[in-house]
Amino acid sequence: MxxxxxxxxxxxxxxxxxxxxxxxxxxxxxxxxxxxxxxxxxxxxxxxxxFLSPLPGKTNLYNTFVNNALDFSIDFYQRLFPEDIDAKGVLRVKNDNFTEEKLQTNSIGHQYYSSQELQKISENFKEIDGYFYADAAVLxxxxxxxxxxxxxxxxxxxxxxxxxxxxxxxxxxxxxxxxxxxxxxxxxxxxxxxxxxSPIFGLRIDVKTTTKIPFNIHKSISISTNKSDGTVAIGATHQRHDNEAMTCLTTCDKCEYYVNSEEGQIQTLLSQAEELIRLENVEVLKTYKGARATxxxxxxxxxxxxxxxxxxxxxxxxxxxxxxxxxxxxxxxxxxxxxxxxxxxxxxxxxxxxxxxxxxxxxxxxxxxxxxxxxxxxxxxxx
Ligand SMILES: Cc1cc2nc3c(=O)[nH]c(=O)nc-3n(C[C@H](O)[C@H](O)[C@H](O)COP(=O)(O)OP(=O)(O)OC[C@H]3O[C@@H](n4cnc5c(N)ncnc54)[C@H](O)[C@@H]3O)c2cc1C
CATH class of the missing domain: 3.50.50.60 (FAD/NAD(P)-binding domain)
Structure with a gap:
């Protein structure tokens, strides 16, 4: 013994x-x-x-906390594990909730990219425009x-x-x-x-693609830049089952509720990604599932x-x-x-x-x- x-x-x-x-x-x-x-x-x-991204919007206790944590954590990872973090920033795609007017109410530096400007960076970008934040990463x-x-x-x-x-x-x-x-x-x-x-389940995929993605892109899902190992992460789905009293004794890949919904979620992620950038020669390498504790x-x-x-x-x-x-x-x-x-x-x-x-x-x-x-x-x- x-x-x-x-x-x-x-x-x-x-x-x-x-x-x-x-x-x-x-x-x-x-x-x-x-x-x-x-x-x-x-x-x-x-x-x-x-993904590590800022939370813009009118300054309040919550987004101040998120953005302080972000600054601290990016610096922490970069100092300790520079080879495991890609800090190339994120493009937040414009939508009804994410407009210039709202972004004026906080001090996080950002740069607007029109659809034409994005297509000059990569012709694979779809007809989207948005705001680029340098203080963002993926690890x-x-x-x-x-x-x-x-x-x-x-x-x-x-x-x-x-x-x-x-x-x-x-x-x-x-x-x-x-x-x-x-x-x-x-x-x-x-x-x-x-x-x-309350658990919020989710799925992320890692894919291989020949498309060069200059920085992370975020709308309802996120697509990473090409990471140093050549993969691109796309995530994540959000699924609640609020009505059930959950006792979570194991990880999601063993949860009966969750395991059967995998194929549909992969397709959801791929089609949402396609609305942002054309991904050529995509191959799904691996899926990952988990439950966020909220x-x-x-x-x-x-x-x-x-x-x-x-x-x-x-x-x-x-x-x-x-x-x-x-x-x-x-x-x-x-x-x-x-x-x-x-x-x-x-x-x-x-x-x-x-x-x-x-x-x-x-x-x-x-x-x-x-x-x-x-x-x-x-x-x-x-x-
Ligand atoms: C699909 C998906 C995508 C996400 N994307 C992002 C993202 O882009 N950026 C981001 O910042 N966050 C993201 N998150 C959220 C992030 O993953 C979680 O907030 C974070 O991992 C929570 O960490 P944790 O250590 O609290 O929990 P966990 O990582 O769940 O760790 C808890 C661990 O405790 C162990 N455990 C529990 N009970 C016991 C026990 N009795 N005995 C032994 N072991 C036990 C479990 O096995 C588990 O490994 C994502 C989450 C999901 C599911």
Whole structure:
């Protein structure tokens, strides 16, 4: 029998959330292990496009957060993994929601390209026009996740329960002082009823084509520039099944609901891509499927895992709106959460993981809009 190994942190989930958190904790000299039942980037992260694009529009709390995260993350990936990121910008194709008038209300630099100008760049462009943003990229999600956790121990295991004894969590042959739950759309290992995750399924394809694509193109779907390995990513579809109470125990390629809709979705992606640029000699190389974890507010969630039941038992008046300070709430001991990264998991991953690790290690404050506390109070009061 192999001896028990003890870590400072055990991260459950080897996607963008978990791998980035592992990276920052390991950088601070902590002993970190990562566990995932599907392998590295076996969930939504492996399916991601993975496009990094700005969110233009009238400035508000949400797009300010997205664009700050984008700046941080592009710089982070370029410094650490320059060979796995193509930062050639994105053309956002004009539509009714995306007009010059709306774009004037924010300060993100962009350049308008008419249809004639685009066709001078590539005669394969269809009759489209739009706005070019230089601050955008596409990356290789699997390679990035793998590199982020270099130096951490990695285990393939389906964690079914967390047992806490003598100040340590025990998962199979692993012991850890702290747990970080980075489980994406899967059912949480501790009850967090305030974090109601809705999965949005999606499919992306990688294709081979002889067409040269100068930069990423985005309308309702995205087409990547030709990546360094010669492939082009096209993604992604969005499918909800809101009416069902989902318990996600595995990845999408094993989900019965999802597995049967593959062919139709590939055709949808290819025909939407054809409306933007003519792709010559296309061959679909591989399909990837995953479930994005989203919550109603669209903000991701990070922080200590609040024990919902015991907090409300201790302070039932929270339900009526009494302001109990966060430090008085009950928490699941030494358990942290990073989740609900929605459709921008690779934009948010490094930025959130940095904030979370600074909070864990130095008690730095988490912005309210991202915190478990904000969500807890909100749901407790509206029940
Ligand atoms: C088709 C598609 C396209 C996308 N395109 C983009 C894009 O272009 N740009 C972008 O930024 N984002 C994109 N996203 C979103 C992005 O992929 C997600 O936001 C991100 O991957 C979420 O990362 P995560 O680590 O939270 O979750 P995941 O990557 O799902 O990771 C969670 C992991 O936890 C593991 N796990 C859960 N429970 C357990 C357990 N009990 N025991 C062991 N392991 C467990 C799962 O196996 C899984 O691997 C896309 C998503 C999809 C599905």
């Amino acid at each position: 192999s001896p028990m190994k003890t870590y400072d942190y055990l991260i459950i989930g080897a996607g963008s959330a978990g791998c980035n958190t592992a990276y920052f904790l390991k950088q601070s000299g902590k002993k970190v292990a990562v566990v995932d039942r599907e392998g590295i980037a076996g969930g939504a992260s492996g399916a991601a496009g993975a 290789d999600p699997l390679k990035i996740c793998k590199k982020l956790i270099e130096g951490c121990d990695f285990y393939i295991e389906n964690v079914e329960t967390l047992t806490f004894e003598d100040g340590l969590y025990k998962v199979g042959e692993i012991k850890a002082k702290h747990i970080v739950l980075a489980q994406g759309a899967s059912s949480s290992l501790v009850e967090l009823p305030y974090m109601k995750i 919550i109603k507010s669209y903000f991701p969630v990070i922080g200590r895992a609040i024990d919902h039941e015991n907090s409300l038992k201790k302070y039932p008046s929270i339900k009526k709106g009494t302001k109990i300070p966060p430090e008085k709430l009950q928490y699941h001991e030494n358990i942290y959460v990073i989740n609900a990264l929605g459709s921008r998991g690779f934009v948010f991953g490094p930025y959130l993981a940095k904030i979370l690790s600074q909070n864990i290690l130095h008690a730095d404050k988490i912005p309210q809009e991202l915190s478990t506390e904000k969500l807890f109070y909100k749901t407790a009061r509206t029940k």
